[in-house]
Amino acid sequence: MGYENIRVETRGRVGLVTLNRPSALNALNSALIAELNTALGSFESDEKIGCIVLTGSEKAFAAGADIKEMGSLTYMEAYLNDFITSWDQVSRARKPIIAAVAGYALGGGCELAMMCDFIIAADTAKFGQPEITLGVMPGAGGTQRLTRFVGKSKAMDMCLTGRMMDAQEAERSGLVSRVVPADELLEEAMKAAEKIAGFSLPIAMMTKESVNRSYETTLAEGVRFERRVFHSMFATEDQKEGMSAFVDKRKPQFNNR
Ligand code: HXC
Numbered sequence: 001m002g003y004e005n006i007r008v009e010t011r012g013r014v015g016l017v018t019l020n021r022p023s024a025l026n027a028l029n030s031a032l033i034a035e036l037n038t039a040l041g042s043f044e045s046d047e048k049i050g051c052i053v054l055t056g057s058e059k060a061f062a063a064g065a066d067i068k069e070m071g072s073l074t075y076m077e078a079y080l081n082d083f084i085t086s087w088d089q090v091s092r093a094r095k096p097i098i099a100a101v102a103g104y105a106l107g108g109g110c111e112l113a114m115m116c117d118f119i120i121a122a123d124t125a126k127f128g129q130p131e132i133t134l135g136v137m138p139g140a141g142g143t144q145r146l147t148r149f150v151g152k153s154k155a156m157d158m159c160l161t162g163r164m165m166d167a168q169e170a171e172r173s174g175l176v177s178r179v180v181p182a183d184e185l186l187e188e189a190m191k192a193a194e195k196i197a198g199f200s201l202p203i204a205m206m207t208k209e210s211v212n213r214s215y216e217t218t219l220a221e222g223v224r225f226e227r228r229v230f231h232s233m234f235a236t237e238d239q240k241e242g243m244s245a246f247v248d249k250r251k252p253q254f255n256n257r
Contacts, residue, residue, distance in 0.1 A: 013050040014194055017043075025104060027068075050196065052193070058124070061101040061105040062106070065140075095208075096196050097117050100122075102121075106164070108139075129158050142159065
């Protein structure tokens with residue numbers, strides 16, 4: 001498929017999506033989101049893909065929802081068309097997905113990065129939920145996910161003042177997993193993705209599902225869920241292979257079975 005707002009590549013077992021609307025700092029309009037969903041869907045169903053990386057440009061991961069497209073929306077249009085719900089597909093991806101963020105990740109851009117499994121940030125990254133400056137509030141999970149990432153005080157600060165957080169503050173606060181020099185961002189994200197894609201895909205997917213469960217349930221239920229999934233792993237060939245390879249002092253050959 002020909003994409004106009006994103007670039008899509010396959011590098012080994014890693015699927016790479018680059019947001020590509022440079023004239024609008026990768027502002028997220030409906031055409032871009034539709035293309036992103038199509039690309040994600042094809043990576044999800046491609047058994048050769050073990051991990052996905054989502055990135056933007058040097059200047060912007062994404063400067064938010066497209067204000068020019070959204071500005072004249074009426075309440076009825078927003079309600080009847082369930083505006084924003086289709087954006088959630090990233091958060092529903094079953095394969096691991098890493099956000100590699102340089103420059104601005106604002107509003108919907110910050111929310112999109114938070115829908116990924118973890119965020120690797122360039123030292124130039126700037127995160128923010130500036131919606132309040134536009135007379136709205138975050139609408140793609142920002143008030144919920146940011147609060148879970150950084151806690152109530154900082155989330156309130158970010159959402160109520162609209163200020164930006166630099167990469168160092170984002171790392172200190174737990175919003176990003178690591179900060180790397182800007183010119184190494186993609187290389188570092190690809191390295192992490194290749195590492196993940198080299199493991200057993202079903203095991204990585206079950207691991208992701210279990211970590212995510214911790215957001216949805218109590219500790220006791222979460223631990224019970226983990227135990228069930230952990231037990232089920234002993235039914236996989238990859239568990240036998242991983243443990244035999246350790247004992248035989250050789251590299252495991254996972255077959256995603
Ligand atoms: C539409 C945008 C845009 C956006 C930037 N542009 N952000 N267009 N929607 N979110 C466009 C500008 O209009 C401009 O187009 C071009 O991109 C370059 O932007 P500049 O402002 O000239 O760049 P700069 O001076 O470097 O400032 C960068 C910036 C600023 C600080 C990131 O662009 C900015 O504040 N953008 C808006 C950020 C924001 O408020 N995001 C939240 C959106 S609301 P022209 O044609 O003039 O060259 C949101 C709601 C989410 O995300 C809720 C549900 C998803």
